[in-house]
Amino acid sequence: MRTRSWIILIGALLLVSLAFCFLLLGRGASGTVANIYQNGVCVRSIDLSAVTESFTFTVSDGARENVIEVAPGRIRVLEADCPDQVCVHAGWLADSAAPIVCLPHRLVIRIETSAKAADGIDTVSQ
Amino acid sequence: MKLKRLTRAAVLAAMALGIFIVELQLPNLTPIPGVKLGLANIVTVFSMFLLGPANTLAILLTRILLGSLFSGQVMALAYSLAGGLLCYLLMLLLRKLLTMKQIWVCGVLGAVAHNLGQMAVAVVVTGTPAILVYLPVLMVSGIAAGLFTGLCAQFAVGRLEHTSLFK
Numbered sequence: 638m639r640t641r642s643w644i645i646l647i648g649a650l651l652l653v654s655l656a657f658c659f660l661l662l663g664r665g666a667s668g669t670v671a672n673i674y675q676n677g678v679c680v681r682s683i684d685l686s687a688v689t690e691s692f693t694f695t696v697s698d699g700a701r702e703n704v705i706e707v708a709p710g711r712i713r714v715l716e717a718d719c720p721d722q723v724c725v726h727a728g729w730l731a732d733s734a735a736p737i738v739c740l741p742h743r744l745v746i747r748i749e750t751s752a753k754a755a756d757g758i759d760t761v762s763q
Numbered sequence: 764m765k766l767k768r769l770t771r772a773a774v775l776a777a778m779a780l781g782i783f784i785v786e787l788q789l790p791n792l793t794p795i796p797g798v799k800l801g802l803a804n805i806v807t808v809f810s811m812f813l814l815g816p817a818n819t820l821a822i823l824l825t826r827i828l829l830g831s832l833f834s835g836q837v838m839a840l841a842y843s844l845a846g847g848l849l850c851y852l853l854m855l856l857l858r859k860l861l862t863m864k865q866i867w868v869c870g871v872l873g874a875v876a877h878n879l880g881q882m883a884v885a886v887v888v889t890g891t892p893a894i895l896v897y898l899p900v901l902m903v904s905g906i907a908a909g910l911f912t913g914l915c916a917q918f919a920v921g922r923l924e925h926t927s928l929f930k
Contacts, residue, residue, distance in 0.1 A: 643868045657899035677890020727794030740796045741838040745891040
């Protein structure tokens with residue numbers, strides 16, 4: 638293939654990816670419920686709009702821990718004993734469609750419209 | 764010249780490992796797992812074109828296995844292996860298609876393949892397909908980082924391909 642064809646191919650790939658970036662992440666999250674998933678299972682759901690006072694709690698799977706802080710309207714990973722600290726550096730998640738991900742601990746925090754935990758919305762936070 | 768081939772591969776593996784460990788010391792620029800420069804990719808692309816597929820596979824696997832041990836990120840081994848091997852398979856194909864002036868393309872598409880493989884494993888491991896929203900971001904970052912590492916490899920190959928080291 639000629640060099641020009643490769644440049645066009647890569648340019649097209651870049652444009653499509655950029656378009657999807659804005660499409661998927663440009664708009665905000667649609668709900669106010671923070672669902673916390675570990676190993677694909679939603680372990681806790683918190684309605685951020687109902688939170689009046691900040692609190693922290695720990696999500697643990699036995700060996701690995703993430704300390705999560707919840708404040709009115711937002712949530713973040715305060716501390717984690719993972720090696721890369723990507724989840725801590727992600728900072729506050731409020732109304733973004735971009736989830737907080739802690740790959741080493743298989744933990745994902747997403748803002749969604751409804752509670753996905755088995756026991757529904759967390760009542761401690763109400 | 765078996766000894767020469769072995770030494771060459773060992774030096775490149777050590778270089779890749781050194782680059783990999785140094786890059787880990789740089790702070791993450793984004794809160795998105797997997798967005799990185801991937802400087803060790805320079806060595807992979809370089810060796811694919813000057814040393815051939817067999818040596819490259821040995822260098823790649825050495826770097827991934829020792830890299831995860833030395834950095835203490837054994838959890839990340841699955842992601843690195845999936846990304847590295849998918850990248851390697853695509854490079855096998857690209858090696859046949861590209862001329863010696865188009866080596867940089869191998870860096871770009873290899874990085875994209877690497878990120879795709881990593882993302883696939885991340886979805887399986889976390890059991891949370893929702894993280895796919897980051898796929899386009901990883902594609903863009905892969906193209907940008909791959910262009911850089913690909914051009915580095917292109918220049919390195921240009922300087923070294925006619926030296927006695929790689930005859």
